Amino acid sequence: MTRALHRWPGLVAALLVTLLALSGAALSLFPAAERLAAPQAEAGLTVAELSGRIAASHPGLEQIRRAPSGRITAWWFADGQPQSAVIDPATGLDAGSADPNPLQRWLTGLHRSLFLGDAGRMAAAAGAAAMLLLSGSGILLVARRVGGWRHWFARLRGPLSGRLHVEIARVAVVGLVLSSATALWMSASTFELLPDGASAPVFPAEVSGATGMQLAAIPALQALPVAELGSLSLADPADATDAHLLKTSAGSGYLDQGNGEMLSWVALSPWQRLSGIVKMLHTGRGAAVLGLLLGLMALGVPVMAATGGVLWLAARRARPRIRGNAPAARADTVLLVGSEGGTTWGFAATLHAALTAAGHSVHVAPMAGFDPARHPQAARFIALAATYGDGAAPSSAKGFLDRLAQLERAPEAPLAVLGFGDRGFPAYCAYAEAVAEAARAKGWPQLLPLATVDRQSPQDFARWGCDLGQALGRPLELVHQPVVPRTETLRLLSRRDYGAEVQAPTVILRFARPRPTPWQRLTGQGLARYRAGDLLGILPEGSAVPRLYSLASGAGDGFVEIVVRKQPGGLCSGQLCDLAPGDSVAAFLRPNPGFRAPRGRSPLILIGAGTGIGPLAGFIRGNRRRRPVHLFFGMRKEDSDFLYREDLAYWQEQGRLARLSSAQSRGPQPHYVQDALRRDAAEVAALIRQGAQVMVCGGRDMAAGVRAALAEILAPAGLTPALLKAEGRYAEDVF
Amino acid sequence: MKPLLATLALTTALVLPGLALARPVTLTTTLNNYGGDGAYLALYVTDAQGAYAGSLWMAGAKSKYYDHLSGWYRATGGDTAQVAGITGASVGAGRTLEITLDLADALFDAGYVLHIDAAVEDMRDSPGEIAVPITSTGGSAAGTRYIASFSYR
Structure with missing residues (x-):
């Protein structure tokens, strides 16, 4: 249900919401720019002083307005022409043009009504409602996906588009909820559904009949700081029945132009105040930094619309x-x-x-x-x-x-x-x-x-x-191909053979890295980006079902390396073990974000047996920053299937591998990798207390044995492999 | 323009449709290119003493902005009943608003004055931009801020 409430508004309103978000993000720049450009009034300046200064240099002054950004604008009449300017409050002199910015006006028209009048305003309001619905359903979906509110910022796994969608959403959703909720409020206000309409003061029935009192001498203006000014519209000096109209952040009233008395006053209603706050929050006028933040978060909307569309399509295709x-x-x-x-x-x-x-x-x-x-x-x-x-x-x-x-x-x-x-x-x-x-x-x-x-x-x-x-009671053959993978041709560069003497023929195959096309580079498709621990799918000849092998190299190494053990009667492993340099295979990449060398400087404990050393060797090769790495490696017999023997010695010399503990299962005293762990129990426990990450690669039985050994080793410290796993410090790649 | 007369006659008694005591008048207001959004315009009449007599037309649908038409707002106290049924869309920059209505004979040459207040979002208010006496020979005037020209005949 929640998903449907997310999917359908998303698909229907994607374009509209994107348009509103982009125009909103662009509009968010204007209040900040205005705040920076507008000359600000000095602290403690009163409206009396300000209007006195402006009136002195602007005969024919008609109106003074203060924008929430602090910008002061004056309008006056001179030489038979209406004039206007932005005013420097310190001098009362002109400081720039007050003409509206055409781009801002155009963007406002687009954002508010799509240039379609009231129909467009309703469409924009519907867009805001869709955004609010998407935010609400999205919040529930994220909470479900990460496993609860407490894990709101937990690390994500999975394909890029899904990750990107959620990564952006969980940061931007605060802004989107605020923007869309305030937008709905403003729409309701525009369509007069809220009791926040204007309430102008009653025009005074009687005025003093005198004219000409200096603005600077009016007590109400002397008591009013500039920061609280909305606007001051001056009375027509030729019409003795006219009065000044003052609007402030608290209300509005008429002032006598002859004696400066407040003739009538009406305070803003709580609704009007609330609408004022809502407007400030939505437009950023008067809250420029918040406006910029909201604009930045709104930029996430087009990305989420695109990735959301990709996710929907992928789910539909799948x-x-x-x-x-x-x-x-x-x-x-x-x-x-x-x-x-x-x-x-x-x-x-x-x-x-x-x-x-x-x-x-x-x-x-x-x-x-x-x-x-x-x-x-x-x-x-x-x-x-x-x-x-x-x-x-x-x-x-x-x-x-x-x-x-x-x-x-x-x-x-x-x-x-x-x-x-x-x-x-x-x-x-x-x-x-x-x-x-x-x-x-x-x-x-x-x-x-x-x-x-x-x-x-x-x-x-x-x-x-x-x-x-x-x-x-009858054989069933399930040949399932999840998604038809687009394969690439990999050419074999070299092979190293091991283990024939112990009846476990194993080969390290190194393929040339295919040159990614610019498009692959851009989209990360194919073998443009890969890391040790990712999976290489090989499509053997004569079968539609790919086999997956862990990569022992990253894209930075410049080659594609896997470790293959020949399975008795195995179709794919047989073909791979028969490859000679120059031969080629059809392969594709399957990212495996759950099994990658974690970032940071904390120690790594790598545990593997047999071909399971592949990705671990890749991690060590990639350890150019020389974090402490401790490798436990189980093999059959040292002089037959010690995979990567020379490389490991070289990496140890270079500091990429701190320590190697090996175990041999063939010999007078069979020794498994879990026995090697127990032998170094004190050190392993110490490393884990220091925050070490554990990565295990190998067969199912070996992984179970390692788990049991580690459980014993960690018990005194009150830890278990399951606890480490929950913390993201224990990763397994089991086959 | 729309035949807007029945309601108008009832609310203001300025306009007497279908009576021999009225004559048709066309009001033409052309705005200049002031570089802003659509303008709100209030067309209303005051008597020889300057007291509000009635409204002829309100261009602009949202009553929450009527306080910016401060002359009209002051005269009516913002009473939207004064413009019920004689309200239309705001007028864009450079556009022309043309209204035809039947005005009572008694209004002509009797000291009545036709006023237009104008206001544009985020720009200055312009109350009383036009003020022309109503005479049987017609009349015209130029505005100062938003209204390039106004005439009636």
């Missing part, structure tokens, strides 16, 4: 239409989808197609609308659930757990839950876990144990498909 979706009432298999951005729908479509091809009648529906009574024929339910933020339900699964809890009893048809997530997040697949747990608690039979897919991994998905096929 959500394929399900062809041949079976009716809910007749389906034997029901796929329940909990997706936030839409990628999980893509997996659902693949699963739908495969199950349909296997002869099932399959219905796909969002988890949010879950109602087992609609599926009387269902023989099984399969929930595909992503996770939003810190374990929250993704948008298409909102309310699922409540609906499940309200059921009298769980369906008899068994349930399989497949979670989608990113191991870089602390709450990996937390929502899928919650669903599985709730189903278990409700007594819902289990079709398959909970499984997860990390970062849209086609391999994880295919593996789960095998399990599902077994459960259904």
